[in-house]
Amino acid sequence: METNPHCLDTLRKLAHGLDPRTGQALPGGDACQAPEVIRALFQAIQALEAQGKVRPSPEQAGKPWNEEEEQALLQRFDEGEPVTAIARAHGRTTGAIRARLVQCGRL
Template identity: 45%
Template sequence: MTLADAKHVLGLLAQGLDPKTGHLLPEDNPVHSPDVIRALNMAVMALDKTVEKPLRPKMEGASKAGQSWSPEEDEQLLSAFDAGSDVSALAKAHERTRGGITSRLLRHGRLQADRREDA
């Protein structure tokens, strides 16, 4: 079952409908309880945000974009930067975006916010 399928099923239940048949469920069914209806509608709204939010494609060559940095990778980044590598070369070497490299260098004090490296 996909998230879209789950959203559809929950939406039908929130309307008091049987997801298999589409028929109205009996009045004594718990889905007709106001608290259950609210809970189901909240779940549908939460899934709306998840299902409809398009995933941002990763930039070509930046397969590690968004992933956590290991201490070893941080050390390699800082050593290479200190040795003169520019942001573009570091981005390629670490399979990250230029913005990701710049942010990491800012975090470690190798760049200043008012003087970013654009090379």
């Protein structure tokens, strides 16, 4: 199983008492502040890192789509290009490609 580095980053922030969404300190009563949860988070991080199978995020992952990129996506899809090839060409995940195709009414 490959692990996305974004997932590891989220676990690291939680283990260090930070809200991964904002970077702000978690409130003292938050469940992630409990010692047993912190230990579990660090063990999970260590186990994932030991696997050595951290998959880098695609270059454009999470970035907004522009009109030009969307048109190129639709053209490739309409020409029958496989979603995996489209994803590689656009630097995005296959899930992002499928989601955009749904949004554009192609799937």
